[in-house]
Amino acid sequence: MAKQTHRIGILGSGNIFGRYVTGLAAHFPELRIVRVGDIDVARAKQAAADHAVPAWGDDAELYGDESVDIIVNLTPPVHHARTIITGLDAGKHVYVEKPLATTVEEGRAVLSAAARSGRVLGSAPDTFLGSASQTARRALDEGLIGTPVGASAFIGHSKAETWHPDPRFLFQPGGGPVMDMGPYYFAILVNLLGPVRSVTAASRIGAPTRPVTAPERAVDSVEVTVPTHAGAVLTFASGVIATAQMSFDVWDSDLPFMEIYGTEGTLSLANPNHFDGDVRVRRHGDAEWTVLKPAFALFGAVGTREQARRGLGVRDLADAVEGGPHRANAAYAFHVLEALCAVDKASEEGRVVELDSTCERPQPRVSD
Incomplete structure (x- = not known):
């Protein structure tokens, strides 16, 4: 049609x-x-x-x-x-x-x-609509790794000071690794595992002043006023427990972007900031990892400038206007926002923060 x-x-x-x-x-x-x-x-x-x-x-x-x-x-x-x-x-x-x-x-x-x-x-974020997250969602829904028990997410530095001409907003209220990169990771975790029940966390500022080296930069340095390194534990309504490290102080690392641990195996996902990328599985007893076939055609070729394209979420909204399902909807985005804000609140108050909101897991994509 x-x-x-x-x-x-x-x-x-x-x-x-x-x-x-x-x-x-x-x-x-x-x-x-x-x-x-x-x-x-x-x-x-x-x-x-x-x-x-x-x-x-x-x-x-x-x-x-x-x-x-x-x-x-x-x-x-x-x-x-x-x-x-x-x-x-x-x-x-x-x-x-x-x-x-x-x-x-x-x-x-x-x-x-x-x-x-x-x-x-x-x-946004709408990257959970891409082939990588949808491939992982299908694997979980089909029981490929059994019952999910835990998850991990590791956010390293995007090194924005080296490429963004004016990165000040990233180091001020509304920015930081939690609010800047965290939405991609939390949105995909909720897509895979359902709503979050509670959050506990600790955070701090790393370097208080950041030099800006981007070409054609608007400023030479940035004063940091929000935490740039945070560790959080998310407990999902399903009982799954996830750990998340979100940092603008980790410039290099060998940690995976995201993994889901089940009773029968592990799923490993590519960068949640991208729509596409390899999803690997290793079931208990497997000698090596297997790359799963993508559930959908790629939105942008992996490893190229095309991978930075955006627009799936706008098409998703247009589908909803036309009467179709709305996956990247406001209730979903608000629940992700509350979970992100709970990281700062839990750190500041030194306690477990129970979320007031919930949401439905978005319907999986069934066709292009």
Whole structure:
């Protein structure tokens, strides 16, 4: 069945803008980008020219453009709640980059706005929709490693100081390894294992000042005001216990990205920041690891620039607008947000934090 055409307005034309433009163009031509909006109008104009987007302007013009039915919100995380609510109140469906918001209170306000508006709200991270996480999900659902007992997740440094022209937001409230990279890992863990029941954690700041060496950098150094190294234990409603290390102080490591441990074997996953990558299994008694056949065609070729593409979550939201299942939905994103915020809360208060929210495991993808 042919997909409906949706007209997309992208709010924010910063570092990740091109990844969405190329991903949507390569895979979903029915999702037509018709406008770029940014408080920096000159940057919006340049982005539109670089990517042949027909209209550009400030954020207010995007909200008021009646031809736009879906806003893809790529603003910095500290602006997510306000800009999501403004977009919903303007009558647009909204898909927002991760995280949904930067606090639980903001997240609840966003959910209330979505319910009030009657519009569809979706949120990254959407990498759990890719071939790697869906392959692991199928393996778990089919009992390939028996009953899941435990899991581990290791987040190392993305070395943003060396490539991002202005990484200040990564070391300020709303950033740090927990809120920056943690969403990818927690979203995939919830997709695989179900909702989180409780969190305990400890965290600290490593180097208090970070030199920035990126080409064409906007600043030479960054003052760190959020923890840059955290260790957490997540207990899932299913009883699975996961350990997670999230750090901007681990520059190099031989640790795996993520593993799931079952009564009959182990699953090892590729980088949760990517849609695709090898999923390996080693059942008890196996002499070596086996790479599982991907459940879906790759979204972007592994090891190439294509792997940085984004857009599956926007297609997922469009499917929901058309009446289909919504996997990267607001309730799911809010539960991931609460679990992430619980890491900081547990560390600050020195206690186990019980989560108030829950969510359904997203339906597995069944076809491309």
